[in-house]
Amino acid sequence: MSEDTSIAADLARPSASELEALAVDLAVSAGALAVQRRTRGLQVDTKSSVTDVVTDVDRAVEEFLRAEILRFRPADSVLGEEGGDQRRAASPVRWLVDPIDGTVNFMLGLPQYAVSVAAEIDGQVVAGCVTNPVSGDVFRAARGHGAYRNDIRLHGPRMVPLEQAVIATGFGYDASHRSRQAGVVAKLAGRVGNLRRLGSAALDLCALATGWVDGYFEGPLGEWDLAAGVLIASEAGASLSGLNGLPPGPDMVAGAHPANAEEFFALLVELGADEVSRRFGES
């Protein structure tokens, strides 16, 4: 293999750790851009409903991420929340980016929002970074190499009985669907220790990885919401799943300590969380 060919092969099939390092650089720079652009004021538009907001900064940060990915890895595909799917067949790598996860918090000035960047090889997420640019927390993972908050290795949630467990969740932007999600949560409130709705799915998954919450569930989500966070929580040692034996995915992501995960997932099914996300999918 000539030197040029071998460089091209390296570019096309990098290691998980190389992609993780790039994901961290991209997410940290994008987070700094979001914070800096926010000081200039925001233009706010709506998308699927009056509560589904997008700002000019969401769009600018995604454009920045796409341009940077193209600069470092011109053959890769990119899926972003605001700009959609840009497929390039030349590389097995696809990036999944959420330029701002927690846009409502970002708009309000509530310092709980994130940039989420994940990289897949042949359809499997192998690296990811979620950064909260206000707190300075940088969560990262490479498949098989563990998960970290800054340089602290993460070990997942506590093992506590469900009646003591603090569970995070989130709600969608469709009002009638949100009511159905809230119906499940209302029943769950009496069966677990307590509940949190923090406003960023990516950071919820990192909170699970860190042990700041004991469990998390939400569905449906976008692929960009969950890709990096699911890897980070899994690499930290949490059990992540869909419901009814399905893998975690856009329909449903649920996670907890491995010792009580099955009990938690069964409780969610008993309370109809799977039905709610399925009914949304059909509507």
Ligand code: IPD
């Ligand atoms: C939203 C946040 C929120 C979750 C929603 C997501 P966005 O993403 O992650 O916590 O409950 O389902 O859509 O719109 O802020 O990027």
Ligand code: CA
């Ligand atoms: Ca999001």
Ligand code: CA
């Ligand atoms: Ca977003």
